[in-house]
Amino acid sequence: MTAPSFLRSLRRLWALDKFGYSLRVFVALAGAMGLSGWLDRPALIIPLFLGIIASALAETDDSWRGRLGGLSVTLVCFGIAAFAVQALFPYPWLFALGLAGSTFVLVMLGTLGERYGTIASATLILSIYSMIAADQHAATGPFWRDPLLLLAGAAWYGALSVIWNALFSHQPVQQGLARVYRELGQYFRLKADLLEPVRQLDIEARRLALARQNGRVVGALNAAKESLLNRLGQGRPGATINAYLKLYFLAQDLHERASSSHYPYQALAEAFFHSDVLFRCQRLLRLQACGCLELGEAIQFDQPYRHSDDNAVALADLEASLDYLRAQNNPAWRGLLRSLRALSGNLSTLQRQLANASNPDTLAGEQDSTLFDRQPRSFRDALERVRQQLTPTSLVFRHALRMAVALLGGYALLHTIHPDQGYWVLLTTVFVCQPNYGATRIKLVQRIGGTVLGLLAGWALFDLFPDPEVQALFAVVAGVVFFATRTTRYTLATGAITLLVLFCFNQVGDGYGLIWPRLIDTLLGSLVAAAAVFLILPDWQGRRLNRVVANTLSCNADYLRQIMQQYETGKRDDLAYRLARRNAHNADAALSTTLSNMLLEPGHFRKDAETGFRFLTLSHTLLNYLSALGAHRERLPDDASDALLAEATERLATALSELAEGLANRTPVAIHSDEEDALAQHLEQVPDELDDAHRLVQTQLGLICRQLGPLRSMAAHLIRRERGTTA
Secondary structure, eight states: OOHHHHHHHHHHHHHSTTHHHHHHHHHHHHHHHHHHHHTTOGGGHHHHHHHHHHHHHTOOOOOHHHHHHHHHHHHHHHHHHHHHHHHHTTOHHHHHHHHHHHHHHHHHGGGGOHHHHHHHHHHHHHHHHHHHHHHHTTTSSOTTHHHHHHHHHHHHHHHHHHHHHHHSTTHHHHHHHHHHHHHHHHHHHHHHHHTOOOTTOOHHHHHHHHHHHHHHHHHHHHHHHHHHHHHHOSSOOOHHHHHHHHHHHHHHHHHHHHTOOSSOHHHHHHHTTTSSHHHHHHHHHHHHHHHHHHHHHHHHTTOOOOOOTHHHHHHHHHHHHHHHHHHTOOGGGHHHHHHHHHHHHHHHHHHHHHHHTTSGGGSOOOSOOOOOOOSOSSHHHHHHHHHHTOSTTOHHHHHHHHHHHHHHHHHHHHHHHOOTTTTHHHHHHHHHOOSSHHHHHHHHHHHHHHHHHHHHHHHHHHHHOOOHHHHHHHHHHHHHHHHHHTTTOHHHHHHHHHHHHHHHHHHHSOSGGGHHHHHHHHHHHHHHHHHHHHHSSOOOGGGGHHHHHHHHHHHHHHHHHHHHHHHHHOOOOOHHHHHHHHHHHHHHHHHHHHHHHHTTSOGGGGTTHHHHHHHHHHHHHHHHHHHHHHHTOOOOOOOTTHHHHHHHHHHHHHHHHHHHHHHHHTOOOOSOOHHHHHHHHHHHOOOTTSOHHHHHHHHHHHHHHHHHHHHHHHHHHHHHHHHHHHO
16 A cells, blocks of 8 residues: 555544544553553453443533533542442442432433433443442452542543543534535435436335435534534634534535425426426536535545536536526416526525535625524523423433333342342343333344344454453453444444453453353343333333424424514524524424334334324425525515515414414314415415515415415324324
8 A cells, every 4th residue: 555545544534433532442441451461450450441431431522621521520420429339339228229319310410411411321321330340349349449440440531532622622523514414415315316307206205215314414413513512612713613613504504405395396397397407407406415425525534625517517507408498488387487497596506505615714604603502501490401301291201210210120130030240230221221112122132132242252252362461452442343333333332342341351250251141131131121111101102293293393383484584684594593494404303203213113003103204294395395485585575465475474384383282282173274275376376577586485385385284184184093092
């Protein structure tokens, strides 16, 4: 391999989002292993490694100052947990009460946000690590030995994390934005598939795929926003963060424009079946998809972005095709050509924005660059958030109660039938027990499969490599593999962490003796987790589908009101507008996630899945029509039709809100509305003399109005099914 190609490979490796994380874990584990070898005290390996693992699990994306503050909180929580376990360990009844109470409190802290939830989850894991360490040295060593070693391992990794974040603070933002543009590129490609002018196309399946991809785009945008928020602080952003902010706001605008629909695509395909105009639109959108992917790669590898000249050629070809169609003077095409012209204008704007992304300094700055921070602003705010969730209707409360009972049951089980090495039961329960049945089912299969894989590999490697130093190297590598794959390939990650445990215990005793207990404990812990999720306040997704759908419609109503307000005052991407837009897309993504989880549940509980997916297709189409209105925002000139638009906006928003209320409360809704039919017909009768801006708004409102009928039908069907189930 030549030097330039080696450097390119090294640079690509450096830009991977898991590389820095894996490198920190490698240095931390290797340092702990080296220290124990230098001191000739292999017994230090287990508590130091467990502390490092817990600290790495508690790590969240942040600036170095934020990470330092988070580390301080983490070490305090870890210290309290470790010493509490050590103090209560000899007293099973007190220990059981403390275990249940602390588990409930720690899970409830997840209501405060991802950062607090991650620290709380890692604290719970460290408390079980403390149980494992206490079980190993129940009769030897001073009271404070294992807690301090666990804290030392956690502090060692935490120090590495703070130093890394200080040196490479902007790398997570780059990686987050790169992911946003990769997901956007895939969304563009799926949107281009909708424009294919083919008869008898399965348009519903393609719309469903687009809706699911929209959820991934929304997730990437939310993660990028949090990463930016963590680095903005209270002052003005620096030049680098300011450039990233512009790229983030550009991604939001591209997302809104890409999700726009200006007319039912099948109607356009039928009307222009013998023309190449839709192929021209499709080709341009696919080139723009490539542009998004290339921009994401440029951001990730910190390279200049070069916009392809093919985009300009494709746009010119599209405009030429439109000019040819207009020259035909076909009266039947008049309205459709206006919709095509709006689509072409939207694609032209997308083209211009992507071209400008080659130099972030040329991107327009936001009039209001405020990002909405969902973190609690004070201790009182945090307490109020937790208090509001202390109800059986809260998903977090149900999961907290479920986890507390599951760990209490696991603790009773291990004392009843399996006291030796039994605390792995609790650890398995913590990792397998997820907030819903579908996620638990997946995690259970992955956990058992990964454990069996790791035990078989460990059994073979013990014989092949008996040298303790080689096994120590395997333990470090296994730890790195665990953290590199734990969020993407959990089966492999579980196999790796099982190997790490086997090799670590083999440094101080008999690793073979851990194989069967580890397998049995994994099976028992998985059984406890599955029973808890199935029996203790189960969160069947079908039972809350009505509320998720209601939230989708309610957020769309708010989005419509915000859009139409800007047609009165002029375009302004202020916080209120961006929040309404993001809430609408978040609700759409939440519906997609809920339906995916439903498919993993027992048959009786997924009876409404088909209705739900139809609703997802309809609601995402509605969101597409709203996005088209949002993409073309501008202040409308005064016109007599303004009264009609204002009346239509209020009636449509009210209808969506009423549908949402009916779904949320399971009260009957009207399947048909003569007033909405009349309104749709009125909106579709666009006078020839109307200017293009008013025409576009009136056409889009007409499309939205036509969506209400199918939405009403689906809502009535869903309410009827649920009322029949609960009757």
